Amino acid sequence: MRKVAVIGAGTMGHGLAMVFAQGGYQVGLHDLSQGILDKARSLINSNLDTLIEANMFDAAQRETVANERIRYTTDLAEAAVDAEFVVEAIVEEVEAKKELFNELDRLAPSRAILASNTSYLDIFKFVKTSRPDKVLITHWFAPPHIVPLVEIVAGPQTSQETIDTVERTHNQLGKTTIVLKKFLPGFVGNRMQAALGLEIYRLLDEGFATPEDLDKAAKAGFGLRLPILGVVKRLDFAGLDLAQRVLANRSYQPPEVRGRSKVIDDLNLQGRRGVKDGAGFYDYGDRSSEEIMRERDLKLLKLRKFLQDMGELD
Numbered sequence: 001m002r003k004v005a006v007i008g009a010g011t012m013g014h015g016l017a018m019v020f021a022q023g024g025y026q027v028g029l030h031d032l033s034q035g036i037l038d039k040a041r042s043l044i045n046s047n048l049d050t051l052i053e054a055n056m057f058d059a060a061q062r063e064t065v066a067n068e069r070i071r072y073t074t075d076l077a078e079a080a081v082d083a084e085f086v087v088e089a090i091v092e093e094v095e096a097k098k099e100l101f102n103e104l105d106r107l108a109p110s111r112a113i114l115a116s117n118t119s120y121l122d123i124f125k126f127v128k129t130s131r132p133d134k135v136l137i138t139h140w141f142a143p144p145h146i147v148p149l150v151e152i153v154a155g156p157q158t159s160q161e162t163i164d165t166v167e168r169t170h171n172q173l174g175k176t177t178i179v180l181k182k183f184l185p186g187f188v189g190n191r192m193q194a195a196l197g198l199e200i201y202r203l204l205d206e207g208f209a210t211p212e213d214l215d216k217a218a219k220a221g222f223g224l225r226l227p228i229l230g231v232v233k234r235l236d237f238a239g240l241d242l243a244q245r246v247l248a249n250r251s252y253q254p255p256e257v258r259g260r261s262k263v264i265d266d267l268n269l270q271g272r273r274g275v276k277d278g279a280g281f282y283d284y285g286d287r288s289s290e291e292i293m294r295e296r297d298l299k300l301l302k303l304r305k306f307l308q309d310m311g312e313l314d
């Protein structure tokens with residue numbers, strides 16, 4: 001494969017396009033308006049600047065990756081017409097994705113693999129194409145140019161050849177992959193995060209702990225072990241006899257799924273929606289969201305490099 005198309009140039013799409021371009025692919029990046037594509041180009045340039053600052057990218061390659069390898073287009077046909085792999089990262093809505101796959105099946109070469117970056121939708125139930133053996137989910141994590149995991153999820157008709165090709169392609173891009181042969185909403189990573197999220201909202205809404213305390217408990221507690229032990233190896237270290245006793249004593253009751261959080265509702269009402277407003281649970285001062293993200297990205301890149309050097313990450 002040498003040519004790919006990325007459909008949707010938002011939070012995820014611009015990062016996916018950048019990673020494929022860094023890997024040497026010609027990329028057609030499509031979105032609905034020129035304004036969104038201009039923003040994507042500027043985000044790709046600032047992401048590359050951050051990588052250059054972290055000594056992880058050669059400044060001489062910047063122009064090639066950001067402007068020569070990526071074709072920014074509002075014409076879906078132009079992006080898809082010669083692609084061997086197409087991945088969509090458009091809005092998370094059934095009708096929009098259904099319609100898009102319809103179009104892609106018509107526009108992309110018949111040998112092309114069609115992938116979705118959906119987080120929760122069972123595309124295999126509603127996407128209809130002439131090539132169900134070449135349709136699957138590739139689920140990336142934000143920020144996609146830094147976090148290595150891509151979950152590959154096969155549908156009932158996805159061929160092994162498609163899974164193998166997609167896994168090999170993503171591994172060559174430096175991505176860490178896991179393969180799920182069956183669809184499950186949220187796959188693996190988001191399900192674990194969602195379970196933790198329910199507990200976080202309960203602890204905050206019921207006033208058990210402050211946001212600062214929760215972050216301290218996570219970062220100075222189980223969070224420190226996570227990069228080394230993951231979530232399962234930790235059980236071996238704790239002892240599986242203890243794990244069984246903890247299960248048997250049933251004192252832990254998971255929070256009820258209420259579909260709301262009072263604390264989150266209040267912050268949203270105050271216009272504190274997080275980094276994009278300069279404030280959420282925390283205050284970020286007068287810095288732009290780009291600056292705040294850059295600081296986070298530099299730290300994440302440092303940590304990723306450190307873990308790779310220790311042999312804990314591919």
Ligand SMILES: NC(=O)c1ccc[n+]([C@@H]2O[C@H](COP(=O)([O-])OP(=O)(O)OC[C@H]3O[C@@H](n4cnc5c(N)ncnc54)[C@H](O)[C@@H]3O)[C@@H](O)[C@H]2O)c1
Pocket residue numbers: 007008009010011012013030031032036088089090091092093096100117118119120139140141142
């Ligand atoms: N944001 C995340 O952290 C994250 C992580 C993993 C997966 N995802 C999934 O990736 C997908 C995209 O999420 P996002 O956060 O990048 O969304 P986003 O809203 O930032 O970007 C979506 C982009 O798609 C464009 N778009 C909408 N309909 C389109 C169409 N028919 N054709 C072309 N472009 C279209 C929009 O204009 C927008 O620029 C969703 O399915 C989401 O569930 C998101």
